[in-house]
Amino acid sequence: MTQAFKRVAIFGVGLIGGSFALALKKTGAVGEIVGVGRSRAALDTALQLGIVDCIAHNAEEALQGTDLVLIAAPVAQTTAILSSIQPHLRGGVIVTDAGSTKADVVAAARQTLGGKIGQFVPAHPIAGRELNGPQAALVDLYAGKKVVITRLPDNLDADVQRVAWAWQQCGAIIHYLAPAEHDAVFAAVSHLPHLLAYALVDDIARKENADTLFQYAASGFRDFTRIAGSSPEMWRDISIANRSAMLSELDSYLARLADMRNFLQNADAEKIAAVYSNAQRARHNWISAIEAAEKQQQQGGD
């Protein structure tokens, strides 16, 4: 359980993969880290910054002597990367990923890895920054953050524990969800909010008086739309990958908005206040729970 990895191969040495590498190195949880990726410039930067110890030119090179593989490239590349790994994947080597959606990744892994699917332990670290690339990597990006492992029935307990241990070395807190449950949860609390924020800014930007509107937008609008400043390519891929869960959440929300539309039209102050109060109370309780957990963590608790 507590044995360090000999060699970790990271496909995609950007913010996510780079921060994982820095944290593993700091805690001595790995002998050597090899970087692989499509961008030579990113790999060179990662090498210069000491994020990786060496660079592999292909999957075969990357997997030589490697006991853990992390796929941290944009999710659109996951299938291609899994395909390139498959022929060189010896028994006992663990592959994990960092994708924001899981059911689609699991389906791709089943198809490409075939009989080796048990070696793939899907995971999703809940952490990020507005910056990207290896120069954005932080040794403590995952400290106190959640990592959701969506283990497969095919996985060995020991392999799941090895992946959990690696993330724990980064300071992360491990949670377990089934892949479909993971996707439904994040559709509700992350993917749909991104779509809503993008759609609102787009809607305003298309209006004739957009300049006037933006001129009067203040700090509330700024916070509400901060997630609409995220990478459009990344969120397009997430939206497509998780579209069925997102549709289900969107429909639930549209039904609530239809209610709100009626309340407004009928000037039903009481029903509007009920929704606003319920939301304010729920958010307050949520924030209080977060702050209590943070306090406990600072005090060295769990």
Next chain:
Amino acid sequence: MTQAFKRVAIFGVGLIGGSFALALKKTGAVGEIVGVGRSRAALDTALQLGIVDCIAHNAEEALQGTDLVLIAAPVAQTTAILSSIQPHLRGGVIVTDAGSTKADVVAAARQTLGGKIGQFVPAHPIAGRELNGPQAALVDLYAGKKVVITRLPDNLDADVQRVAWAWQQCGAIIHYLAPAEHDAVFAAVSHLPHLLAYALVDDIARKENADTLFQYAASGFRDFTRIAGSSPEMWRDISIANRSAMLSELDSYLARLADMRNFLQNADAEKIAAVYSNAQRARHNWISAIEAAEKQQQQGGD
């Protein structure tokens, strides 16, 4: 133009009225400030904190020797306050307000003030905090913030300029919009976003697995829903007061969400990316413009 007010009466000595009072006092723009309000405790606090110099027990007392009246109580009280002021409103005395909606306030003022409507100069300072009450008042709450004056055809230029001057003494930047235009603009960039944030948190809180959902909500969700932590009573009143402009903005947004629903259902990555990219670009330009303006202000420009 640059002559100080002899006596300013403030109806509602909370965050908004209290901050106005502190700023006017600091710059010597007022001889005396009198507080009026329903809450004796708030008035006493304001007196203790030096926000007001004295307390009036009714509108008649408040208007004795007063040359400027600010109505800064919850908007639901505006009509009652205007009615109480009307019999005691001598010629030359200016009344202004700080309400978040303007068409409804103007209609109420026309009805209650009758022939004295010209003395009412409606305004809306775009500033706030999460805290309320006189103890939350800040001398620099309005520094660098916008105040929108929605002047009436009945107003004298000199009176509008006096109100503008008062807010400028608080460090605010004066903008002018017609009342209906004001309400349409703030429906789009403030009132609808509040409704959307409240409705989303409410929708999630009503789900059976709400606890699990909140458990995985992260910083993006926290920022997106920050405005759902605002006072439900205040936003109920704003929603009712500005419901027709909000309905119009909500319908525009619902149409955009219906498009997004189709794009998701058809897995139309290109169209989703177009919306996300347009939003990200528009938001980036908006933030850049804000930052440029802030820089200019810091350098002593306008």
